[in-house]
Amino acid sequence: MSTATPLGLALADRRLPGGQIGLWLGALVIVLLLPLLFNSPVAVTIMNQMGISIVFALSYNMLLGQGGMLSFGHAVFFGLGGFMAMHVINIIEFEELYIPLPVVPFIGGLFGMGFAIIVGSFSTRRAGTVFAMISLGVGELVAACSIIFVAFFGGEEGISGDRTMGPPVFGYEFLTEIEVYYLTAVVVFVTALLMYLFSRTPAGRMANAVRDNDERAEFVGYSQRMVRFISFVASGFFAGAAGGLFAINYEILTEENLNLVTSGGVLLMAYIGGIGFFIGPIVGAILLTLLQTVLSNHTELWQLYVGILFVLTVMYVPRGLTGLIMMHGIAFKTRRLGLLIVPYLKVGMPLAVALFGFVTLLEAGHVANAGIVGHTEFHWLGTVFDIGNMGIWALGLVCLLAGGYGTWHQSSQVREAWHAANDMTAGEGTS
Amino acid sequence: MTVAALELDGVRKNFGLTEIIRGVDLAIEKGERHAIIGPNGAGKSTLFHLISGKYDKTEGRIRLNGEDVTDLPPYEINRRGLSRSFQITNIFPRLSVFENIRCGLLWSQQYRYCFWKLVDNQRDLNDRAMAVLEEIGLADRAETPAGVLTYAEQRGLEIGITIAGGAGVIMLDEPTAGMSHSETEQAVELIRRVTVGKTLVMVEHDMGVVFNLADRISVLVYGEIIATDTPANIRANKAVQEAYLGVTDDAVEGVA
Numbered sequence: 001m002s003t004a005t006p007l008g009l010a011l012a013d014r015r016l017p018g019g020q021i022g023l024w025l026g027a028l029v030i031v032l033l034l035p036l037l038f039n040s041p042v043a044v045t046i047m048n049q050m051g052i053s054i055v056f057a058l059s060y061n062m063l064l065g066q067g068g069m070l071s072f073g074h075a076v077f078f079g080l081g082g083f084m085a086m087h088v089i090n091i092i093e094f095e096e097l098y099i100p101l102p103v104v105p106f107i108g109g110l111f112g113m114g115f116a117i118i119v120g121s122f123s124t125r126r127a128g129t130v131f132a133m134i135s136l137g138v139g140e141l142v143a144a145c146s147i148i149f150v151a152f153f154g155g156e157e158g159i160s161g162d163r164t165m166g167p168p169v170f171g172y173e174f175l176t177e178i179e180v181y182y183l184t185a186v187v188v189f190v191t192a193l194l195m196y197l198f199s200r201t202p203a204g205r206m207a208n209a210v211r212d213n214d215e216r217a218e219f220v221g222y223s224q225r226m227v228r229f230i231s232f233v234a235s236g237f238f239a240g241a242a243g244g245l246f247a248i249n250y251e252i253l254t255e256e257n258l259n260l261v262t263s264g265g266v267l268l269m270a271y272i273g274g275i276g277f278f279i280g281p282i283v284g285a286i287l288l289t290l291l292q293t294v295l296s297n298h299t300e301l302w303q304l305y306v307g308i309l310f311v312l313t314v315m316y317v318p319r320g321l322t323g324l325i326m327m328h329g330i331a332f333k334t335r336r337l338g339l340l341i342v343p344y345l346k347v348g349m350p351l352a353v354a355l356f357g358f359v360t361l362l363e364a365g366h367v368a369n370a371g372i373v374g375h376t377e378f379h380w381l382g383t384v385f386d387i388g389n390m391g392i393w394a395l396g397l398v399c400l401l402a403g404g405y406g407t408w409h410q411s412s413q414v415r416e417a418w419h420a421a422n423d424m425t426a427g428e429g430t431s
Numbered sequence: 432m433t434v435a436a437l438e439l440d441g442v443r444k445n446f447g448l449t450e451i452i453r454g455v456d457l458a459i460e461k462g463e464r465h466a467i468i469g470p471n472g473a474g475k476s477t478l479f480h481l482i483s484g485k486y487d488k489t490e491g492r493i494r495l496n497g498e499d500v501t502d503l504p505p506y507e508i509n510r511r512g513l514s515r516s517f518q519i520t521n522i523f524p525r526l527s528v529f530e531n532i533r534c535g536l537l538w539s540q541q542y543r544y545c546f547w548k549l550v551d552n553q554r555d556l557n558d559r560a561m562a563v564l565e566e567i568g569l570a571d572r573a574e575t576p577a578g579v580l581t582y583a584e585q586r587g588l589e590i591g592i593t594i595a596g597g598a599g600v601i602m603l604d605e606p607t608a609g610m611s612h613s614e615t616e617q618a619v620e621l622i623r624r625v626t627v628g629k630t631l632v633m634v635e636h637d638m639g640v641v642f643n644l645a646d647r648i649s650v651l652v653y654g655e656i657i658a659t660d661t662p663a664n665i666r667a668n669k670a671v672q673e674a675y676l677g678v679t680d681d682a683v684e685g686v687a
Contacts, residue, residue, distance in 0.1 A: 200549045202542040209534045212523040218505040219483065219515055220596060221538030230544055 024193060031185045035178055044177045050289045051184040052245045055191050057269040057281035059238035064267070065275035066199055067231040068211030069124070070132045073139025074239055074266050079258020080115050080142070081108035081240025083152060085247035086159050093165035100169045105187050105244030112240020116233045124228035127214065136260075143259040158254030174248070184245055191238050196278055198234055207231045268306065272313050274320020283322050298379070301366055331421035343417040347410040354403025360385065360396035434497035436461040436600050436630040437482065437513075442491035444481055451477050453654035454491070461599070464631040466641045469651035470674075475634040476518055478651065479604050483515045484508040495600065510538060514598035518605045518634070520585045522592065524578030528569050531577050531588055533560040535595030560595070566625060567591040583614045587621065594625045601626055603633040607640055619643060650674065
């Protein structure tokens with residue numbers, strides 16, 4: 001996070017510490033090696049989708065986390081960048097233009113940025129409700145336009161193309177998923193780094209200041225509107241670039257890519273991951289892409305689970321999953337993380353039982369509710385459950401209640417262990 | 432004749448039908464430490480908001496170093512060399528103490544809306560921010576989020592943000608409000624130190640602080656300045672005594 005500089009750096013020389021450069025290089029190496037570990041076509045496809053989501057969610061967090069702007073229409077810039085990229089891919093094919101494919105996402109970015117300049121010119125006057133409402137309105141407007149302006153949006157079937165018709169880059173024509181993976185990985189790395197660096201510039205720092213206190217920012221010489229506008233335009237660029245990556249990966253863009261569902265999805269990613277941390281949206285994008293691709297294969301209720309996850313995050317972990325991990329920083333530094341393991345296991349087991357009961361009941365209820373004749377079974381944990389068997393319902397209920405009670409019963413122990421692990425004075429007075 | 436640092440000419444402010452500031456004329460010379468006192472509800476803070484651009488003026492002109500700033504937004508006025516603090520602590524709570532000061536410095540150090548330089552690489556900028564932190568005695572709290580500082584520390588930080596940019600005209604709105612005696616003494620020393628060679632305009636309720644710091648005092652009652660003079664003359668002024676100074680606390684509450 002922006003403010004999390006270690007104490008030792010309080011001196012004037014605050015240049016990017018070596019540890020951070022190492023972190024970025026490490027991330028690059030991991031990203032480039034991942035396909036060796038996960039090399040099935042499905043895995044590569046999922047990782048490509050993750051990359052797209054990461055850029056999109058990071059660009060969203062330039063608004064929400066960094067700038068305090070809650071947008072309900074961010075998919076507009078993603079979608080418009082994607083449509084433009086798709087058109088560019090088609091122009092490359094039919095006009096035989098010499099534009100290498102890795103450049104295409106950035107052209108999409110420029111288009112998203114251009115539209116962000118127009119929208120931002122009137123939407124960034126204020127943050128808060130006004131900004132949120134305008135973003136919602138623009139989102140609806142553009143989604144509606146996408147059905148009307150067929151020449152650009154291709155109507156209901158959208159527009160499609162062929163990414164492989166451009167000039168080869170170092171001999172690659174991007175015929176296979178793995179080649180696209182490396183293209184995506186490089187673009188994700190470059191854009192993520194640029195977004196991080198932006199947050200460390202005067203404009204980026206003042207975005208945080210305006211988020212915290214827009215009035216005060218005006219009294220140190222900054223127009224809150226201009227500060228927001230700059231973040232908004234930059235965010236539009238990166239959202240458009242994410243859209244361009246989408247165009248390359250899927251070779252089709254439809255209205256779905258710029259409507260409110262996509263706008264809501266990126267909000268969930270950023271929020272569940274943790275909007276207060278730079279890596280929060282990355283965590284959220286990876287997790288939600290996994291849920292979206294893997295979980296959706298197993299249950300029709302996956303969106304319900306994502307919704308429950310979101311509500312729980314808002315209620316109990318407002319700093320997101322990254323915040324949940326970062327909370328353990330003190331215990332980790334004082335080497336007292338061990339104190340927490342046993343209590344976590346003790347509470348984790350009944351929690352898992354409760355979760356099992358909960359999911360069993362939900363899935364059984366779903367099958368019963370659908371009421372399709374002859375369809376009374378569902379698969380869960382490698383077992384077939386039949387809702388005709390009353391025992392299933394009883395098992396679910398008992399697990400939920402017993403697990404819930406056990407969790408509640410053990411939670412006081414976790415609380416005590418937590419205090420012990422985070423007590424700054426412990427270990428000093430006793431010696 | 433030299434140009435006044437700050438000059439108010441028939442400034443009025445109405446909220447609906449209510450007249451809050453009813454024609455204020457005031458000229459504050461460069462290098463002067465000027466205090467504005469008056470009972471609660473006299474319009475002192477409103478006057479500050481008018482001068483610093485937070486509120487629009489209903490009537491009248493305001494000049495900063497001879498330049499008309501009446502209709503400028505706060506950030507434009509700040510860029511022309513006027514910086515203010517707030518009665519209610521107004522900082523960037525989630526940024527570190529260091530970052531708070533650095534944000535106060537960025538514009539005055541010509542960084543503007545720059546998005547191609549990294550702040551952490553600007554040695555001069557960071558040296559200056561550290562120097563301000565030393566000045567306000569918060570150097571050891573540099574990396575603490577400003578929102579978790581104690582009240583007195585936050586008041587100090589508030590002054591730090593205000594003076595960081597090196598503005599020629601400093602306006603402090605009740606800088607010692609809510610402080611203990613020892614904290615007040617420290618704050619007064621701090622204010623005295625950091626405003627050397629600058630123009631200071633302050634609203635203050637603590638008469639000890641006012642008579643200790645100010646070169647001249649203006650008394651604001653019901654949106655009008657009834658007297659502007661040296662501390663000694665203000666003390667002796669009959670109208671001021673009647674309106675404000677001599678009366679008991681209870682009576683002051685009654686006026687408010």
